[in-house]
Amino acid sequence: MDKQTNQRGWLLVLPVVVIVAFSAILPLMTVVNYSVQDTFGNNQFFWNGVGWFSELLDPRSELGARFLEALWRNLLFSAIVLAIEIPLGVLVALAMPRQGWTVAFCLVVMALPLLIPWNVVGTIWQIFARSDIGLLGAAVNALGFDYNYTRDSFAAWATVVVMDVWHWTSLVALLAYAGLKAIPEPFYQAARIDGASRWAVFRTIQLPKMQRVLIIAVLLRFMDSFMIYTEPFVVTGGGPGNSTTFLSIDLVKLALGQFDLGKAAAMSIVYNLIILALCWVFWTVMTKDSGARGVR
């Protein structure tokens, strides 16, 4: 059989190729370019091979130790945030009304935090949690707790985590709610006939049916929390000390603070690869038993 070939198809793909090249591939290649060279003022470049990479990945070097610390800090932050936001979001979704005017009300209220820009969220909490004039900070202190996020690293962590939970649990809740709404009524009716308890309904119907949206929620929340920058930067500036210096904050310090473009470029690339690898792991593990790799 003669297979018809039509080369015009390539022409149609061309705009996408151009856009992706300009928005992603060229900038990425620039970063690769920096990562293998050392730069000096007035644009002098010297070939450095994989020097920056080997320094970065060597925990005994200063750069490597610093990177590893920020990495652990960031992983811990993501883990805490996921562990709180996912169950909390599901609980909120379960508690949301299914019909009536309260649905619209709840949805709008839930969407509000998501509509606020990152730096505004940071500023709100920066003031809200201040121990001298902030409503929350002052109230906590008045209750007898010594709370000051600029001095105490535990308080700083607590502030950043609570802020993230406040900002992003809505997203998980909305996704979970969409998943819940998609469950046809007969499932609940059958469960009633089968005499299922509330918990059994959750375990055998709601959770499995929400699985797909929860995978998306976990991925989104992981990626977002793993590249978090603005809010902690505005609230704590990475402090006190380096206690809330997450990867992206460290990266900016390295690139724009110290102007070590080569080191920073190498760090960006490794950072990027870590995110890709972790997302792949999440995806593989979470879709393992849904048969056709999430396609159904």
Added chain:
Amino acid sequence: MARIDLVDLAHTYLAQATSAADYAVKPMTRAWRHGGAYALLGPSGCGKTTLLNIISGLIVPSRGRVQFDGRDVTALPTERRNIAQVFQFPVIYDTLSVYENLAFPLRNRGTDRRTIDARVREIAQLLDLSGALDHRARGLTADVKQKVSLGRGLVRSDVAAILFDEPLTVIDPHLKLQLRAMLKQLHRQLDLTMIYVTHDQTEALTFADEVVVMYEGEVVQAGTPEELFERPAHTFVGWFIGSPGMNLLPCRIDGTAAVVGGHRIGLGRRYAALPADRRIELGVRPEYTILAGLNGGLPVRVRRVDDLGRVRIAKVELAGHPVAAIVPDGLAIDGEEVAIALDSNRLHVYADGHLVAPAEA
């Protein structure tokens, strides 16, 4: 032990019903004998699913009572009624195996492990699911899923009635036949009341001992398939059952004859005079409307002849009204002008849709 009585039952989805049209199920009193195989037949939106959900307890009726063996269960939640229901789309618990799916209703009721195991294996055997017990329910085909959801009803030894809500809608045609045969066999084997909701007359007529036809929230007739065919109590039944449906001709009754557009049709029975403000119709099935040669009876004009293979159906016009008639084997239709002969024992008179009994035989 489950005779189901609906006593003066009605349901509306509105907060306040003001007219008869507001009722999804209009007031009715009806008994379902223990061990019967019933079909609830009617077009979409006629209230059959609502009625089913009232019996199973998923809906609390706006008024009236539901009784199981004389015990009032109207207020009882569905899990406390000895009833199971199979839905239009297979409801299975995705993440559980077939075995666990079948065991689920028993586990929820705290049955001991050994009884559960014995019961699940027995039912799996019955439904031909023994080989699939260890499978994840998610990957099963629609027909097996539907068997599993039926099985969840059957495992409970307390279940005395199973309600089916158009259970074969998503099943492939050739499997439909098998499943229907299986249901029929189960009904004979087990001492269960079965109520089967469908809008497919073939399904209803082959499954049930008694077919209950619903129309606009009302039961218009309940009877054996033969009764529904021979003596439709309502023009809707005549039209809905049979293919093509019953011929209905607007007419005037004059003693022992019906007058259709100037033609007198002998009824063989005398009817009392019917008030002029009611819509009077003469009903006769196409099976008893035979096309004949020119000099055979009522003169009609042929519009079209459909060859259905087994039989030929002529669409003709009698005094401007469309009529379907059987074309006897070997009759050649020559031209448009022919005649039809009606079997006078099979003529029915309807007033405002309802069958009118003759005044004398």
